[in-house]
Amino acid sequence: MSLSVFRGGRDEVPEKAKNLITPDPTRTGLGNWSTHTTIPINPNNKLTLLLEGKRTDSTFQPYGLYATVSGVLIGHEWKPLIGIVNTTHKKQLTYEVLMLHEWKLMGAKIYTSSDEYAGTLSSSSN
Numbered sequence: 001m002s003l004s005v006f007r008g009g010r011d012e013v014p015e016k017a018k019n020l021i022t023p024d025p026t027r028t029g030l031g032n033w034s035t036h037t038t039i040p041i042n043p044n045n046k047l048t049l050l051l052e053g054k055r056t057d058s059t060f061q062p063y064g065l066y067a068t069v070s071g072v073l074i075g076h077e078w079k080p081l082i083g084i085v086n087t088t089h090k091k092q093l094t095y096e097v098l099m100l101h102e103w104k105l106m107g108a109k110i111y112t113s114s115d116e117y118a119g120t121l122s123s124s125s126n
Contacts, residue, residue, distance in 0.1 A: 017050075017066040018066070019063075019064045019065065020082055020083030021062060021063075021085055031052040031063045032054055033053055033055040034050060034051065034052035034053075034064075036050045037119065039117055041078070041115075044071045045069055045070065045071035045072065045073065045076070045078075046070055047067060047068075047097075047099070047117060048068050048069075049065065049066070049067055049097060049117075051085060051093065051095065052064040060091065060093065062093065065095065067080035067083065067097050069099075075105065076102070076103060077102045078115075080097060080099055081114070082097075091122065093120065093122070094121075095118065095120075096116060096117070097118075100114055101115050
């Protein structure tokens with residue numbers, strides 16, 4: 001006697017990361033600066049944020065914020081919902097990203113929660 005379990009459904013192609021602060025897809029290539037940071041979500045997964053914008057000697061204008069999750073994603077799916085980037089007087093950038101976290105069992109959604117990630121980056125590095 002044996003037990004076999006098959007997961008039905010369609011094969012999904014991973015989506016291109018969407019810009020969380022400028023949802024207009026026609027705004028590309030406007031910046032001259034970018035940086036990224038990695039945030040541990042749990043022992044198996046990490047959230048990577050890419051921030052891009054236009055920088056001069058005295059100002060910084062953020063144009064793009066992209067979020068991706070990597071690691072062992074079996075039974076979990078994270079979807080970025082919205083992001084905010086603010087500049088401070090000390091050439092620092094503060095960010096907040098809201099992620100939808102779905103727990104799945106054999107492809108069926110069993111629980112959904114939202115997680116917020118926030119932090120600070122320096123706008124003076126390339």
